[in-house]
Amino acid sequence: MTQTIANGTAGHIRPYLQPAFLLCVAVLATAAFGMSVAIDVLGLYLEHEPIALKESLELLDEKGLGSYTVVGKQKIEDHDIIEALGTTDYIQWVLEDPEVPADSAVRKCMLFITYYGSPDIVPHVPEECYMGGGNQRMSSESIMLSLCDNSSEQSTGQGRINLTNVKEVACRYLVFQSPKAGLWKIESKFPILYLFNVNGQYRNSREDVRFVLNKNIYGKHSYFSKVEWQFFNVKFGRRTYPGRDEVIAASEKLLAVILPVLEKQHWPDWNKSDPDKDSGVHRDI
Numbered sequence: 611m612t613q614t615i616a617n618g619t620a621g622h623i624r625p626y627l628q629p630a631f632l633l634c635v636a637v638l639a640t641a642a643f644g645m646s647v648a649i650d651v652l653g654l655y656l657e658h659e660p661i662a663l664k665e666s667l668e669l670l671d672e673k674g675l676g677s678y679t680v681v682g683k684q685k686i687e688d689h690d691i692i693e694a695l696g697t698t699d700y701i702q703w704v705l706e707d708p709e710v711p712a713d714s715a716v717r718k719c720m721l722f723i724t725y726y727g728s729p730d731i732v733p734h735v736p737e738e739c740y741m742g743g744g745n746q747r748m749s750s751e752s753i754m755l756s757l758c759d760n761s762s763e764q765s766t767g768q769g770r771i772n773l774t775n776v777k778e779v780a781c782r783y784l785v786f787q788s789p790k791a792g793l794w795k796i797e798s799k800f801p802i803l804y805l806f807n808v809n810g811q812y813r814n815s816r817e818d819v820r821f822v823l824n825k826n827i828y829g830k831h832s833y834f835s836k837v838e839w840q841f842f843n844v845k846f847g848r849r850t851y852p853g854r855d856e857v858i859a860a861s862e863k864l865l866a867v868i869l870p871v872l873e874k875q876h877w878p879d880w881n882k883s884d885p886d887k888d889s890g891v892h893r894d895i
Contacts, residue, residue: 659728705721716857718844737784747785748785748799752783756862784803803838807873809833837865
């Protein structure tokens with residue numbers, strides 16, 4: 611009986627003593643040891659630690675938004691939606707620009723900003739959200755926006771003058787069509803625009819965000835924030851939407867106000883927050 615048990619035990623163990631299996635074990639152990647050494651000695655970070663906003667998005671200065679006034683603030687009440695969103699750091703505001711005509715299709719703007727200080731997740735993009743709601747995506751393109759910043763001043767013999775700096779930022783321009791478009795023959799195409807700020811750089815796709823995050827292997831921290839917006843107006847009880855040229859001009863005006871506020875008062879200062887981060891060239895594409 612004892613001999614039978616011994617033979618059976620040896621039979622179970624024998625496959626694990628095969629050279630191929632032992633070689634695989636040795637390779638995996640070496641790789642694990644090498645990864646541990648790389649992390650400890652080279653200072654690599656496979657996961658990034660959380661980094662907080664300078665100031666909550668909810669404290670965004672309403673009086674510092676140029677000509678825009680905040681006419682509505684919306685909160686997401688559905689717990690499942692918040693869980694799917696992956697963050698509670700967000701604002702969803704309705705802005706109004708009284709500098710444009712009352713019947714202009716860019717008179718109002720839905721502004722949706724989210725922040726992820728623990729960014730080891732898959733970024734959410736409007737393509738999935740709106741298509742998941744039954745809308746059909748008609749087009750998607752990257753467009754370059756020229757943002758003017760008149761905040762700098764310079765002294766001259768005749769006093770102080772404003773300096774205008776132009777910043778090029780790429781955003782994603784989407785056009786969807788509602789499933790209700792065929793009802794009463796009403797055309798229901800609407801534009802959605804968005805961009806990301808990831809580790810101090812602007813990007814306009816989920817793939818680019820992941821590339822920047824994965825590149826930062828020497829940095830302890832990483833973050834990304836998504837800015838999403840939609841222009842519209844309401845006429846005779848239904849929404850109207852602007853064309854492409856109107857959208858681009860209105861977006862340049864909007865972001866020239868919103869982005870500097872976010873950079874200075876809310877997003878982490880990437881040049882100070884992580885001195886061991888990847889020191890690649892900062893550029894906007």
